[in-house]
Amino acid sequence: MNQRALLMVLGLSFLVMGCSSQPKNINNVCSMFDENYDWYEAASDVQKKWGVPIHVTMAFIHQESKFVSDAKPPRSTFLWIFPGPRPSSAYGYAQALDETWDHYISKTKNYGADRDDFDDAVDFIGWYNYTSHKRNGISKWNAKHLYLAYHEGHGGYSRRTYNKKKWLLKVSDKVQRRASQYLRQYKTCKADLDRGWFSRTFL
Structure with missing residues (x-):
């Protein structure tokens, strides 16, 4: 492959990687990372920075937005027909x-972080769960209780409002x-993912 053709392939690949459409198979983390390798890099950075495992971060996004970048809570209805206000200001992947x-x-x-940017959204989840660990003593691997604190807030979790x-x-x-x-899925593809995007694509 000559240099010009390689640059064209690289450019197209980065363009595809930058797309924010929902992955084809949101129930398989290996499939999602294969489709969006930059997501793997972002989730890995979160694990290194905040200590929150990749599988926990991705499970949060699955629950919150199903990996739709501009997700919002559904509107209420007025007289069963007319759209009303949304129940909250929740927005984005997280x-x-x-x-x-x-x-x-x-x-x-x-500064400049956006809720519809995957890198920023996973960093937010990592930060919030790290704070839950520090304030509430929740293990960073305990997705259940981290999610309860995510939903109820740190004070609400301490008061056990979730009960x-x-x-x-x-x-x-x-x-x-x-x-x-x-x-379980990640364990089967981690070694391949850790080869890096370039090696997996061209070698």
């Missing part, structure tokens, strides 16, 4: 609220199962 996102930026100095919400407990169990599934 479904972060306006005020929580602003707090994240203030604490991390990650009054059976539906939330079911959802947190679902997140734990998803994280366990992703971990």
